[in-house]
Amino acid sequence: MLIHLAGECPVGCGxxxxxxxxxxxxxxxxxxxxxCTCAWRLPAAAGDCSTPQSLGILTARPASMPEIxxxxxxxxxxxxxxxxxxxxxxxxxRA
Numbered sequence: 001m002l003i004h005l006a007g008e009c010p011v012g013c014g015x016x017x018x019x020x021x022x023x024x025x026x027x028x029x030x031x032x033x034x035x036c037t038c039a040w041r042l043p044a045a046a047g048d049c050s051t052p053q054s055l056g057i058l059t060a061r062p063a064s065m066p067e068i069x070x071x072x073x074x075x076x077x078x079x080x081x082x083x084x085x086x087x088x089x090x091x092x093x094r095a
Contacts, residue, residue: 001082001083001085001091002062002080003019003062003080003081003083004020004062004065004077004079004080005019005020005077005078005079006018006073006076007078009033009035009038010045011033011036011046011049012046013035013036014035015033015036017078018031018033019034019062019088019090020032020062020063020068020073021039021052021057021061021062021063021090022057022060022061022062022067023056023058023059023060023061024059024060025059027057028056028071029042029068029073030052030055030057031043032052032060032090034090037051037089037090038050038051039051039052039054039055042071042073060091
């Protein structure tokens with residue numbers, strides 16, 4: 001699957017970056033750190049740590065570039081990469 005990353009986690013956990021996620025139902029995009037499992041609406045801030053579920057993302061998936069552009073955060077994307085379904089715990093467990 002193709003994922004889009006938007007900088008470093010504001011918590012400072014040292015993970016590979018913030019994933020841009022959405023719900024399969026098409027909810028607004030959010031940031032998610034697979035290492036500390038925090039999620040944020042835009043923009044990400046360390047003190048605003050939530051869970052994807054509390055943000056209405058019950059079945060997470062990577063956000064698409066059209067969704068990212070629509071959210072106005074395309075310039076924040078620092079890297080896009082392809083990963084296996086089992087490499088991101090949020091998607092593997094479909095939490």
